[in-house]
Amino acid sequence: MGRFAPSPSGPLHSGSLLAAVASYVDAKAHKGQWLLRIEDVDRHRTVEGSRDSILNCLEHHGLYWDGAIEHQTDNDDRYEAALEQLQQQQQVFFCQCSRAVLKQTSGPYPGTCRSKKTSHYIPATRHQPASHTLRFECNEEAIDFTDRILGKQSFQLAQLGDFILRRRDSLFAYQLAVVIDDAEQSVTSVVRGADLLSSTPWQIALQQALNLPAMDYAHLPLITHANNGQKLSKQTGALAINNSQAANNIYVALTQLGQQLPEQGQRLSVEQLLIWAIDHWQINRIPKTALIAG
Structure with missing residues (x-):
């Protein structure tokens, strides 16, 4: 598919x-x-x-x-459900770092707000403070896969940094939405531009965290x-x-x-x-x- x-x-x-x-x-x-x-x-x-x-x-x-x-x-309901599961699994944290602060950091997100975890889900439209995003905590594991065009690929999640799942304006982020939608639509093969290659390890990490099929x-x-x-x-x-x-x-x-x-x-x-x-x-x-x- x-x-x-x-x-x-x-x-x-x-x-x-x-x-x-x-x-x-x-x-x-x-x-x-x-x-x-x-x-x-x-x-x-x-x-x-x-x-x-x-x-x-x-x-x-x-x-x-x-x-x-x-x-x-x-599809907001399906994104909410996935986010709730990730929070219950303690894989999500609130981040209040401003854009100005993040611009001063070279490299990936440094994990500044990782301690701000909660297993209690807070719906996006009611209680999320406007100053917060929700980020997925990346562990130390390597993500390896074979690209059908580019061959073997290997990424260290920690070097990529914790990524946003829900934005300050309460909109869901692309990384979460694309993973959930591909799974819901039973997509098995993704053919897309190489500008999205660096997003692939994040998406594979989400698939693994949510127990979704690989593709x-x-x-x-x-x-x-x-x-x-x-x-x-x-x-x-x-x-x-x-x-x-x-x-x-x-x-x-x-x-x-x-x-x-x-x-x-x-x-x-x-x-x-x-x-x-x-x-x-x-x-x-x-x-x-x-x-x-x-």
């Missing part, structure tokens, strides 16, 4: 389309389903009209999802700007995908993913390109290093 999980903070660009194509083709090549989840847990970043723009772009590119679309804003990960090369090497993103001025050039966009994405397309590839339709890609998918051909935007 694969998935694509964009945030509705703007239209899709070539980097996000690359992730959509790779996750779709990978899921279908393994005879699986491809789910769509709108990751709107950070309500402040939602841009009006983005959801419809994303759906329209996917449909133009033949990337049709299976089942109902999931929205994180509908496979594949982290794709990022597309970067030619002039400064920055990741192509909405924040760095990435252009929206041109839906009128859908077949060419799919062709370019598959080429960037290292797939050996047939000689007549540029003359194929969107549907023909996707069928070919599913039949000939080779994840081991995907580059391990960043791609330069054309």
